Amino acid sequence: MPKVSIKICTKLHTILQDESFNNFQVVQLRDRFLAASTSNQSVGDAYKFIYRQVSRLVKKRALRKVNKESTKTVTYQKTELFDQINFVINGPIEASKPLQKLLDRTEQDAIQQLKERLKQSEVDLLTSIGESEEYMRLYKSFPEMKEHLESQYIVARENSSKLLGQIKAIKSVLSHQQK
Known part of the structure; x- marks a missing residue:
């Protein structure tokens, strides 16, 4: 046999x-x-x-x-x-073909979430930049409020820097995931 x-x-x-x-x-x-x-x-x-x-x-x-x-x-x-x-x-x-399909779907979901997070961070960055620019204009218009406006400007600028770091990190992960 x-x-x-x-x-x-x-x-x-x-x-x-x-x-x-x-x-x-x-x-x-x-x-x-x-x-x-x-x-x-x-x-x-x-x-x-x-x-x-x-x-x-x-x-x-x-x-x-x-x-x-x-x-x-x-x-x-x-x-x-x-x-x-x-x-x-x-x-x-x-x-593990079914598992591979599940992993592919999970990876696609992760990429989509990262893209959404990137968009939100970019919007937040533009908002923060606009806020810091407005504090500068207000400072020029109201010099007597210098102390308060200056501290708010610094906070907005720091927030912009953090958001920029987040955007760089998300873009780095996205480029790695899409290879």
Whole structure:
């Protein structure tokens, strides 16, 4: 009988190769998978991924589905064929396509939030510059208010400098994210 080849992700293969890991439920395999994973994959996404992989292994007869009527639980056992299968190990990118889509969406959201923050900071900067310019005009018109206007001018100018720093930082992060 020719050897069967099945593609499988590295972490899942490692867990299933453990001889003590047999007679398991999908939830148990999912929990082991999440414990071994370094990604922030949701429990639901991980369950779907593991369930699809287990179903595929059942179809290929590498695993046997066992229904326990008394407890209404489903467990899976490795078959004799399991040890004869040639597992082709996929890298982490292949195993986490749903996760990659989620990360891409999250990155897009972050970029959008950064762009909105940049616009708001630019508006705040223009407001602050206008405020400091107005304090200078008022100072020239009302020299008797020098002390109060000068302190307000300095505060507005410092605020402008902080906003300019924020804008530079946001632009730097945006340019890095969009590469």
